[in-house]
Amino acid sequence: MNLSESSVRSSDSPALQCDVSQLKIGFIGAGNMAFGIAQGIIASGKVPPSNITISAPSMNNLPRFQERGVSITHANDEVVDRSRLVFLAVKPHLVPKVLNGISGNVTQEHIIVSMAAGITLETLEELLPAGTRVIRIMPNLPCMLLEGALLLACGSCAGQEEETLLKALLGPCGLVEAGPEHWIDAHVGLSGSGVAFVYVFAEALADGAVKMGMPSALARRIAAQTILGAGVLLRDSGKFPAELKAEVCTPGGTTIHGIHALEKGGFRAATMGAVEAATERARELGKK
Numbered sequence: 001m002n003l004s005e006s007s008v009r010s011s012d013s014p015a016l017q018c019d020v021s022q023l024k025i026g027f028i029g030a031g032n033m034a035f036g037i038a039q040g041i042i043a044s045g046k047v048p049p050s051n052i053t054i055s056a057p058s059m060n061n062l063p064r065f066q067e068r069g070v071s072i073t074h075a076n077d078e079v080v081d082r083s084r085l086v087f088l089a090v091k092p093h094l095v096p097k098v099l100n101g102i103s104g105n106v107t108q109e110h111i112i113v114s115m116a117a118g119i120t121l122e123t124l125e126e127l128l129p130a131g132t133r134v135i136r137i138m139p140n141l142p143c144m145l146l147e148g149a150l151l152l153a154c155g156s157c158a159g160q161e162e163e164t165l166l167k168a169l170l171g172p173c174g175l176v177e178a179g180p181e182h183w184i185d186a187h188v189g190l191s192g193s194g195v196a197f198v199y200v201f202a203e204a205l206a207d208g209a210v211k212m213g214m215p216s217a218l219a220r221r222i223a224a225q226t227i228l229g230a231g232v233l234l235r236d237s238g239k240f241p242a243e244l245k246a247e248v249c250t251p252g253g254t255t256i257h258g259i260h261a262l263e264k265g266g267f268r269a270a271t272m273g274a275v276e277a278a279t280e281r282a283r284e285l286g287k288k
């Protein structure tokens with residue numbers, strides 16, 4: 001399919017939407033992130049699993065894709081030959097080797113989408129034939145439940161059409177935003193890695209309740225629901241975190257005493273420091 005011949009069609013809504021149902025999609029690398037994105041794409045019902053091909057060197061991670069009707073292979077070049085939109089889902093240090101292996105099969109018809117933390121558009125374009133349409137996306141693990149947060153940035157040969165296509169395809173995975181490439185590293189800290197920071201917080205919340213005498217399984221269930229509910233309220237109310245916090249804090253009440261304890265522990269500084277450290281690490285990975 002030649003995307004430039006226009007897979008973009010008008011819909012009832014004023015915004016353009018892409019007809020992605022005919023698109024052949026490939027994944028190189030079959031780990032957690034590939035599974036998250038593929039799961040989101042499949043769950044949306046927009047793309048039949050038979051239009052998707054995935055490769056990995058061993059069978060370790062492939063059965064869960066095969067069970068969902070996705071074609072599997074051990075050959076990365078087969079993925080490229082069978083697909084027009086190819087997600088690169090290997091660990092960052094493997095990207096140069098993998099791109100060297102497939103670049104002979106990449107044509108002007110392909111769109112290559114890398115999710116590797118730290119690997120810049122410049123590096124990706126250098127490793128691929130001149131003129132290749134390249135996009136970076138930074139997803140996070142909840143994509144697999146259609147509650148992800150993704151940021152994308154287009155390379156020098158990709159533009160509005162490719163961005164529209166990606167947004168239509170990945171929209172079912174969650175929030176999809178586009179921006180300049182230098183936001184991608186901050187998104188790694190905020191959201192890609194941020195998911196793990198939230199799990200550390202969840203563990204600590206539950207541990208606090210265990211310390212106060214609650215059984216741990218119950219404490220974990222309540223911690224998860226507390227974070228879910230707080231997140232949905234923050235997302236859907238349109239209010240600032242500080243406004244919602246103020247609504248919970250009764251003067252002289254329990255919450256403000258708890259918040260004081262968090263502040264004494266340097267909670268905000270530690271959280272900001274975690275986002276900064278993960279962002280800096282992503283930048284470091286991107287240095288040649």
Ligand SMILES: NC(=O)C1=CN([C@@H]2O[C@H](COP(=O)(O)OP(=O)(O)OC[C@H]3O[C@@H](n4cnc5c(N)ncnc54)[C@H](O)[C@@H]3O)[C@@H](O)[C@H]2O)C=CC1
Nearest residue numbers: 029030031032033056089090091092115116117139141192
């Ligand atoms: N895990 C996360 O939450 C996030 C990960 N990322 C990025 O996603 C990418 C993938 O990360 P994960 O899925 O966590 O890694 P993972 O280790 O779970 O999966 C990597 C996959 O690549 C396969 N692989 C290894 N060598 C290969 C080769 N030569 N050819 C083809 N496949 C090969 C492995 O068999 C495995 O299936 C990374 O670049 C990471 O920076 C981005 C955002 C969030």
Ligand SMILES: O=C(O)[C@@H]1CCC=N1
Nearest residue numbers: 117188191192193194
């Ligand atoms: O830890 C990592 O390097 C990857 C990138 C964002 C989330 N996990």
